[in-house]
Amino acid sequence: MAADLSGTPLVEMRDIRVAFGGVHAVDGVTIDLYPGEVVALVGGNGAGKTTLIKTLSGAHKCDSGQIYINGEPVTIDTPRDAKEYAIETIYQTLALAENIDATANMFLGRELKTRFRTLDDSAMESAAREVMGRLNPKFQNFKVPVNSLSGGQRQSVAIARAVHFNARILIMDEPTAALGPAETAQVTELIKQLKAEGIGIFLISHDIHDVFDLADRISVMLQGKLVGTVNKEDVTKDDVLGMIIIGKLPGEASSTELEALHE
Ligand SMILES: Nc1ncnc2c1ncn2[C@@H]1O[C@H](COP(=O)(O)OP(=O)(O)OP(=O)(O)O)[C@@H](O)[C@H]1O
Numbered sequence: 001m002a003a004d005l006s007g008t009p010l011v012e013m014r015d016i017r018v019a020f021g022g023v024h025a026v027d028g029v030t031i032d033l034y035p036g037e038v039v040a041l042v043g044g045n046g047a048g049k050t051t052l053i054k055t056l057s058g059a060h061k062c063d064s065g066q067i068y069i070n071g072e073p074v075t076i077d078t079p080r081d082a083k084e085y086a087i088e089t090i091y092q093t094l095a096l097a098e099n100i101d102a103t104a105n106m107f108l109g110r111e112l113k114t115r116f117r118t119l120d121d122s123a124m125e126s127a128a129r130e131v132m133g134r135l136n137p138k139f140q141n142f143k144v145p146v147n148s149l150s151g152g153q154r155q156s157v158a159i160a161r162a163v164h165f166n167a168r169i170l171i172m173d174e175p176t177a178a179l180g181p182a183e184t185a186q187v188t189e190l191i192k193q194l195k196a197e198g199i200g201i202f203l204i205s206h207d208i209h210d211v212f213d214l215a216d217r218i219s220v221m222l223q224g225k226l227v228g229t230v231n232k233e234d235v236t237k238d239d240v241l242g243m244i245i246i247g248k249l250p251g252e253a254s255s256t257e258l259e260a261l262h263e
């Protein structure tokens with residue numbers, strides 16, 4: 001079901017610019033995101049997707065432009081600032097601690113304590129089971145080091161951590177790039193679950209099939225600029241490929257140009 005786009009967006013990034021030396025990595029891009037919505041951010045290698053999204057996750061400052069959260073202008077200079085606005089990021093190279101278990105990873109740096117200030121292992125485990133039970137009920141490997149989990153299970157742990165700490169805005173930069181088909185299906189299911197909980201997701205992906213499966217809207221970047229944002233319902237995969245490769249909106253590309261996409 002498509003999200004309600006009539007209210008205030010969860011996130012609005014307006015006219016964002018980032019340059020590295022002479023390279024305009026992000027060149028005046030405006031995108032937004034509503035609750036319960038997946039916006040896919042797509043484009044070829046070096047289009048500027050990661051750089052754009054890093055200005056929202058606090059990993060990188062923008063040179064100019066403004067970010068609004070729930071309609072309020074905000075300044076996000078650090079990952080800590082981003083967390084204050086309930087923004088969590090899941091990177092492809094997951095920041096999990098390899099030698100400790102799923103529960104310990106979920107609470108790493110934010111451990112629950114008893115009133116005697118010792119670690120409250122049972123409270124952490126039951127909280128971990130509660131959130132994972134909602135997201136991925138099949139997951140039962142709470143007590144093994146995460147280095148023995150599959151890629152999909154590791155993604156589940158990272159996502160459960162974000163959800164437990166009340167993420168409202170989730171950034172996923174190629175979450176399935178390193179995964180096999182079964183694990184990708186698992187993460188796809190998780191993303192659908194997160195949508196149902198009203199979380200807004202920016203999903204960066206090179207997989208046009210994943211994009212069409214999961215996204216409500218698709219924002220396309222090419223050479224640092226936004227080509228456009230389209231509703232998935234209104235476009236074909238070829239329309240989106242045309243935007244990615246030749247930077248033309250649906251209807252603007254000639255039939256010869258579209259045919260060339262398949263050569
Ligand atoms: N730290 C950096 N220093 C210098 N240039 C950078 C840096 N990070 C990115 N760039 C440049 O900015 C441009 C956009 O890169 P970015 O990583 O945002 O692209 P992307 O769309 O995420 O690509 P990919 O699909 O390959 O991940 C590229 O030209 C890249 O070389």
Ligand SMILES: [Mg+2]
Nearest residue numbers: 049050051173
């Ligand atoms: Mg990238």
